[in-house]
Amino acid sequence: MEELYCQYKSLLFTLAYQITGSAAEAEDAVQDVFIKAYDVHPERLEEPKAYLCKMVTNRCLDLQKSARRKREIYVGPWLPEPFHTPEEDTLESTVVRRDMLSYAMLVLLERLTPTERVVFVLREALGFDYPEIAKLLDKQEANCRKLMSRARSKMGISVGEPVAAEAAEIEWVSRFLISFEQGNVDQILSLLTEDVMLVSDGGGKVLAFTRPIQSRDQVARILASAFEGIKPYYRGSLFTEIAPLNSETSIVLRSGDETVAAIFLQRKHGKLAGIYIVRNPDKLLLLNKINRP
Incomplete structure (x- = not known):
């Protein structure tokens, strides 16, 4: 066995x-x-x-x-x-x-x-x-x-349509991360599709949106202010890192040893069509166990 x-x-x-x-x-x-x-x-x-x-x-x-x-x-x-x-x-x-x-x-x-x-x-x-x-x-x-x-x-997948999503390569994720950390609305806006959707999961335990956001301008403004906006909620310094999650190139936000959020990016025709932000601390426990340098 x-x-x-x-x-x-x-x-x-x-x-x-x-x-x-x-x-x-x-x-x-x-x-x-x-x-x-x-x-x-x-x-x-x-x-x-x-x-x-x-x-x-x-x-x-x-x-x-x-x-x-x-x-x-x-x-x-x-x-x-x-x-x-x-x-x-x-x-x-x-x-x-x-x-x-x-x-x-x-x-x-x-x-x-x-x-x-x-x-x-x-x-x-x-x-x-x-x-x-x-x-x-x-x-x-x-x-x-x-x-x-x-x-x-x-699921909105037509007959014959491939299931595999467009991979978010590390260079592309790095480009998004720079714009995210700098809070540059125009740069973020240039990365988004017209029908982009932002979904966040806080489970009622931390700050998160209770419904998906589907306005391109609103998504850009939210992302531009998010990094600086959540800093006051954490005693330690807030930093980001690119990490392989779910076999994808993703982004992890940390404060000290605590994982604050995991961000997944979905691309479509070379632009960002979906942003999925996991903030529920119960769902981030496994990420706290990752050995980091």
């Missing part, structure tokens, strides 16, 4: 995280599944990948039922919990980079039912074919195809 754990833990974490949107819950789900798998008869593990994926999926579907009830009373927008992905080329980091949807796509997944979300993740992120998905979910293949079609429609 230890060999199976080493072989599949990254795949299963990636699957669980994208179903739940929570790194902590994903880690717990994977651990729970392997504990239960120790008692499984070897004959049932002839196809370990399929069996373990099914166990993780069922566990995450149970978690999603309670999570949806909590999100109904959540203060403001709910964003996925960020997690650090090492830049080193290890087997684990390679699996996560290969099978992880963009952060912007994870946000769109919140529009789906739990089953639609599972089908979308299995198909678009992990590359399962429909017969495999049908077997894993104990559904008809035609039903899975309908669920996939419904999911793409809810």
Whole structure:
């Protein structure tokens, strides 16, 4: 079983995280599944990948039922919990980079039912074919195809449109970060699409917008004043750093050892179409554990 754990833990974490949107819950789900798998008869593990994926999926579907009830009373927008992905080329980091949807796509997944979300993740992120998905979910293949079609429609993704988002390269993120730190409205404005959207998640625990901001001028003004505006709330000096989060080049704001915010940037046609700012301190705990120079 230890060999199976080493072989599949990254795949299963990636699957669980994208179903739940929570790194902590994903880690717990994977651990729970392997504990239960120790008692499984070897004959049932002839196809370990399929069996373990099914166990993780069922566990995450149970978690999603309670999570949806909590999100109904959540203060403001709910964003996925960020997690650090090492830049080193290890087997684990390679699996996560290969099978992880963009952060912007994870946000769109919140529009789906739990089953639609599972089908979308299995198909678009992990590359399962429909017969495999049908077997894993104990559904008809035609039903899975309908669920996939419904999911793409809810997410605003047309038939044939690629799911992969435009990557925010480090040079581009650096350019945005300079404008952000300097509070230069005109420079920030030049980086934004006409329909740019800013979403912040404070969970009612810290200062954050309780609804998405979709005015280009307003987004530019907010970003230009944000860095200086939140400094008074922290005793230590506030600083920024570029960090690999969720297999993306992202931005982290820190005050001493405390992570203040994680910022994800979504590009479209070479400009900034989405800014996602996670400020809920409960969702930043994993980032506080990152070893930094």
